[in-house]
Amino acid sequence: MPRAQSDTKAEIRAVALDLFGQKGYEKTSLREIAERLEITKAALYYHFPSKGDLLRALIDPLRQDSEDLVRRFDGPVDDPRELLGAYFDLCVRHGTLMRALLNDLGSLTEAGLVELVMDWRSRLDAALVGENPGTPARMGAVVALGGIQDIAVVLPYGDAAAHREAAVEIALAALRAGTSGMD
Amino acid sequence: MPRAQSDTKAEIRAVALDLFGQKGYEKTSLREIAERLEITKAALYYHFPSKGDLLRALIDPLRQDSEDLVRRFDGPVDDPRELLGAYFDLCVRHGTLMRALLNDLGSLTEAGLVELVMDWRSRLDAALVGENPGTPARMGAVVALGGIQDIAVVLPYGDAAAHREAAVEIALAALRAGTSGMD
DNA sequence: GTCTATACGTCGATAGAC
DNA sequence: GTCTATCGACGTATAGAC
Known part of the structure; x- marks a missing residue:
């Protein structure tokens, strides 16, 4: 049957x-x-x-969620806390899949996820510090977003959401050190 | 012949x-x-x-250099600037290889580099904030080291060393936000 | 619409001759 | 030190049963 x-x-x-x-x-x-x-x-x-289509089907929920986030912050942001927090939430929400991908970095490349993530990140960077920031300002944005991701995905192994505020504050400190420190 | x-x-x-x-x-x-x-x-x-041995032979210089760095900072550090700067230098020194690895994340897993890097990073974390820091302090260290690496490897495409001081300052801000902000 | 049987070309790896 | 020949496993593909 x-x-x-x-x-x-x-x-x-x-x-x-x-x-x-x-x-x-x-x-x-x-x-x-x-x-x-x-x-x-x-x-x-x-x-x-194909085998690749099977992989892509598994990754699709993360991809769509990320695209929504990028669209939501498509422009200058007045409160970086909002963007950083939302990015944290996304990383936690797809934490299981993202940790699986971390254990199998090859599939990231295979699924074409690397280029996508680089694109999303540069658009979120622009929302945080503008389209053409000085180099230190861009550094601050890179460290802030990368740091949020590292904390949300790698650190927790349990209650990630409990440390959301601290993570956002740390990322904010890096962001400010880039924009205000020099320019 | x-x-x-x-x-x-x-x-x-x-x-x-x-x-x-x-x-x-x-x-x-x-x-x-x-x-x-x-x-x-x-x-x-x-x-x-084997094919894997060929890959490992290519990666060996980076591996040895990293092991030297970890051994050099094997204990509490009084000036984090020194460690952060040295880590920056290492990332720049092996930037070509590291960018190649970024374009081919699968080989990282293949070569067993992921576990090694996780080990080095946790030892450098300990040198920065001690063996058993509070969660926010550990977050600060994770963001500081991860950020240095992102800046040194991904950003430059040219004169990375010119931005060494700014990168260290940004990482330092994240580190301080973790250790002093709350505990 | 769902599946089996069977095959093709390529892969990493090995054995043994020169 | 390099060759030819061969191996089993892989992703992919098609023909046809039900």
């Missing part, structure tokens, strides 16, 4: 996320995924036209 | 670094490297026992 419409597709995604997270994208073969689902490689090929 | 003893080995390393940097480690095949040197795949295996 055939399964319900999107049932197999969902099962494939679940198993793939698990295996990619454990062994990494490149080192996980389609044969392994198929064996664990007790189907064949070719059946996978019916649901996802 | 056979080449001089280590000549072929050096040529392999040069071609491999070039191709890995252009197309990434996983997507560069040994056949390509061999063809460009006008030898066969099997000849590569005489000089390097």
Whole structure:
């Protein structure tokens, strides 16, 4: 009896996320995924036209959420705290996926995520310090956003949200050291 | 006539670094490297026992330099500026290799560099804020070191060293915001 | 619409001759 | 030190059963 419409597709995604997270994208073969689902490689090929498409399907929620954030802050920002806090929240919300990606950096490149993130970051930089800031000001923005991300994704292993305010304050200090220190 | 003893080995390393940097480690095949040197795949295996060993040989200078830095600051530091500056210098010194690795994040995992870097970073964190700092203090250290690295590797595309002082000041601001802000 | 059987070309790696 | 020949596993692809 055939399964319900999107049932197999969902099962494939679940198993793939698990295996990619454990062994990494490149080192996980389609044969392994198929064996664990007790189907064949070719059946996978019916649901996802390639291994890369399967990976991209897993990453899509993070991608869409990030695009929303960038659109929301598409211009000069009066209170950096708002942007820094929202960026923190996003990193926490997708923390599980982001930690999995950290353990498998290769898939970032494979999924074309690196270029996307670089683009988002430069647009958020611009929202924080303008389009053509002095070099130190740009440094401050780079450190502020990168720092928020490091804290939210790497540090917590539990209650990340509890340290949201402290993280924002630290990022703000770096941002100010860049914009006011010299120019 | 056979080449001089280590000549072929050096040529392999040069071609491999070039191709890995252009197309990434996983997507560069040994056949390509061999063809460009006008030898066969099997000849590569005489000089390097595996593809991974070839990659590790390329990364070794960075690894050794980093280990030296960690050993040099193995304990409490009175002037964080010194550590932050030295870390900046290291990132600039190996900037070409580090940018190549950024374009090919998969090789970081492949070479086992991720665990090594996490270990170095946590030891440098300890040198900055002690073994068991409060959470905000640890955050400050994470942002300071991560920020130095981002600035030195990603920003410059040219005169990185010119901005060394500004980078150290920004990192210092984040560090202080963590240690003094609350505890 | 969902899946199996089967195959193709390439990969990293090895064995053994010269 | 370099070669030819070969291996099993991989991602991909198509034909056809149900």
